[in-house]
Amino acid sequence: MKLRELTSLIFLNLNRRKGRVLLTAIGVVIGTAAIVVLVSLAQGLQKNANEQFGNIAELSRVNVSPNWERAMEAMESGPGGMPSGEMPQPDPITPAAIEAFAAIPGVSAVIPRASVMGGTVMKYGNLEAYAYIIGVGTDDFSILNYPMKSGVADLKKGELILGEEVLKQFYNPSMRPGQEPPPPPELQDQTINLEVTKWTVDENGNGIETKKVLRMKVVGIIQASRSEADYAVYMSLDQVLDLNAWVNGRRFDPNKDGFEMAMVIVEDRSMALDVANQINEMGFMAYTPQEFIEGVNSFYVVLQVIFGGVGGVALLVAAIGIANTMTMAILERTREIGLMKALGATNKDVLSMFLGEAAGIGFIGGVGGIFLSLLIGELINIFGNVYFSSQTTSMYGGGGGGISVDMPLWLIVFALLFSTMIGLVSGLYPALRAASLVPVRALKYE
Amino acid sequence: MAFISIRNLKKYYEMGTVTVKALDGVDLDLEHRSMAVVMGPSGSGKSTLLHLLGGLDRPTAGEIHVNGGELTHMDENDLAVFRRETVGFVFQAFNLIETLTAVENVGLPMRFMNIPKKLRHEKAMHYMEEVGIADRADHRPSELSGGQQQRVAIARALVNEPTMILADEPTGNLDSTSGWSIMEILAQLNQSGRTVLIVTHDPRIGQFTDHIIHILDGVIVPELTDQLLEQFSSQG
Numbered sequence A: 001m002k003l004r005e006l007t008s009l010i011f012l013n014l015n016r017r018k019g020r021v022l023l024t025a026i027g028v029v030i031g032t033a034a035i036v037v038l039v040s041l042a043q044g045l046q047k048n049a050n051e052q053f054g055n056i057a058e059l060s061r062v063n064v065s066p067n068w069e070r071a072m073e074a075m076e077s078g079p080g081g082m083p084s085g086e087m088p089q090p091d092p093i094t095p096a097a098i099e100a101f102a103a104i105p106g107v108s109a110v111i112p113r114a115s116v117m118g119g120t121v122m123k124y125g126n127l128e129a130y131a132y133i134i135g136v137g138t139d140d141f142s143i144l145n146y147p148m149k150s151g152v153a154d155l156k157k158g159e160l161i162l163g164e165e166v167l168k169q170f171y172n173p174s175m176r177p178g179q180e181p182p183p184p185p186e187l188q189d190q191t192i193n194l195e196v197t198k199w200t201v202d203e204n205g206n207g208i209e210t211k212k213v214l215r216m217k218v219v220g221i222i223q224a225s226r227s228e229a230d231y232a233v234y235m236s237l238d239q240v241l242d243l244n245a246w247v248n249g250r251r252f253d254p255n256k257d258g259f260e261m262a263m264v265i266v267e268d269r270s271m272a273l274d275v276a277n278q279i280n281e282m283g284f285m286a287y288t289p290q291e292f293i294e295g296v297n298s299f300y301v302v303l304q305v306i307f308g309g310v311g312g313v314a315l316l317v318a319a320i321g322i323a324n325t326m327t328m329a330i331l332e333r334t335r336e337i338g339l340m341k342a343l344g345a346t347n348k349d350v351l352s353m354f355l356g357e358a359a360g361i362g363f364i365g366g367v368g369g370i371f372l373s374l375l376i377g378e379l380i381n382i383f384g385n386v387y388f389s390s391q392t393t394s395m396y397g398g399g400g401g402g403i404s405v406d407m408p409l410w411l412i413v414f415a416l417l418f419s420t421m422i423g424l425v426s427g428l429y430p431a432l433r434a435a436s437l438v439p440v441r442a443l444k445y446e
Numbered sequence B: 001m002a003f004i005s006i007r008n009l010k011k012y013y014e015m016g017t018v019t020v021k022a023l024d025g026v027d028l029d030l031e032h033r034s035m036a037v038v039m040g041p042s043g044s045g046k047s048t049l050l051h052l053l054g055g056l057d058r059p060t061a062g063e064i065h066v067n068g069g070e071l072t073h074m075d076e077n078d079l080a081v082f083r084r085e086t087v088g089f090v091f092q093a094f095n096l097i098e099t100l101t102a103v104e105n106v107g108l109p110m111r112f113m114n115i116p117k118k119l120r121h122e123k124a125m126h127y128m129e130e131v132g133i134a135d136r137a138d139h140r141p142s143e144l145s146g147g148q149q150q151r152v153a154i155a156r157a158l159v160n161e162p163t164m165i166l167a168d169e170p171t172g173n174l175d176s177t178s179g180w181s182i183m184e185i186l187a188q189l190n191q192s193g194r195t196v197l198i199v200t201h202d203p204r205i206g207q208f209t210d211h212i213i214h215i216l217d218g219v220i221v222p223e224l225t226d227q228l229l230e231q232f233s234s235q236g
């Protein structure tokens, strides 16, 4: 029989037993819907979680610091050769080390960074705010890939780039209680005072506080992206090192002291873990958010497998249902099979006919299951969001993501193929039995 | 060789320790375009003979030649093709599919021959006209009388243009009037060139043919004498 004739015959057979077919298909509908909804729920949760990780730029970054942990261990387990009283020192991040990092395949830039070792406060008019200063060893701030809200991604001595949230930190220290707090200042292209404080001790043991004020121009504001940059004040590394020299009373020697930290930027976030591992092997401490994300992602993969498994059990039950229906159909239609054979149907015709019917039931169930899961997904998205955002906004004070169902096309295609396959497999044995019936005995069957 | 040539045909059923010899060495020749009647008491092996000849079952031993082909040498697939192209079956119980209309029932065998829908309908209607049931084309079997159902079944047996019609008690479920008209139709089919073999108890068939095959206890006998029948019933 040609495929066209076969499908029309299968269609005819399914059509003339609608009730039975639909009842059997319900099992598949539920199984498919269970798989699709649960897997897409896991997908949606994962996607939400990934969005919470914030700035994507930071995902393609490896932060390197000297390995203090290793240095401590070396002291504890060392052969006693360590001079007493002296602190163990880890390998410093020297310019040579930075060159070594830059040579690792996949690394596009290495930027040393440092923080100011004294107290730092920004003052603008009657407002002030604490400054979390990061000195970055590059003029071209755009290497760090932060989205700019205003200004330029270009940093020279005497200039600052601020995270958006920093503006909200400004407050009026002379404000009376109950007074309305001032709105965040517009600082783009404004000049502000940066007050640096150092504490020293005189020969009598009295603490002395010394202040130094720098005039700094705000050249750019970084858009808030739930990253470290949101609350940071960026400055040129040279200026930070000069300040530290003033605070410590001695000049900084990069080859001996090493940089406080280095930001290694990789071409693709998928390489971040690998680069981090290589840097760790070089004896430094490398950390990438990718590590955390991968841990979380593997959790969601496990979740998907578990959810899919639950749906799979439902489908298995459905498969048994199909097998049962097909077996019953063959008993009921034994005479009909005998007749078809008497009329010239080959074993293969009968086999394909029954397999096709079983696959058809699976397919119908799959289609129903997808419609059902689209419906359920829609409901979860509506009600889930209402419920969860009321729960999360209070905690994070912002659009807290909530819960959503993400139903990718591949899942729908897979569900259809899978449910059809379930039908085929469960129809296999009954169909083989039908095909191998001896026509005369089938005709005599009561 | 004759169109149909059966040699030393045997069909045994093993029933536990007993062996039922449904056919026990049948020899039979039938010419092309001939019409023959198989007669014999119940359980004598008439249906068995028809089933073997139509390729619905396999014999225990012997040869069945039809139109130059040897059935016992055919595999399952060849046998299906043989049934499809050479044989038209008519059953006592009609065997129509209840959920299909008359014309769909008649068209069913053509589905296995990849005949397109339009031609299928045309041919089905043609043969339904030939047996005088075309006006009931869209009725379901339950809406037809026994005689009408048997006409539909005969039209179905004809659509693949078989050379041989095998009818097993086609009038057995019918009253004598409808039975008579079915016999007329079968005789008509023979007139138009088909080989027809009928199993029946109805003696009126003698009006249409004098080729009667008497079968008793699995063997062909020249004539069913009272003496033979008595012997048979005392055995059975």
Ligand SMILES: Nc1ncnc2c1ncn2[C@@H]1O[C@H](COP(=O)(O)OP(=O)(O)OP(=O)(O)O)[C@@H](O)[C@H]1O
Residues within 6 Å of the ligand: B013, B015, B020, B021, B022, B040, B041, B042, B043, B044, B045, B046, B047, B048, B049
């Ligand atoms: N599948 C079977 N298993 C065992 N014995 C069978 C089987 N089919 C037929 N027989 C036996 O074979 C013998 C011949 O059966 P068959 O059906 O050919 O008789 P028949 O001449 O057609 O009788 P009837 O006029 O009653 O239809 C009978 O004794 C029957 O019991």
Ligand SMILES: [Mg+2]
Residues within 6 Å of the ligand: B046, B047, B048, B168
């Ligand atoms: Mg019989």
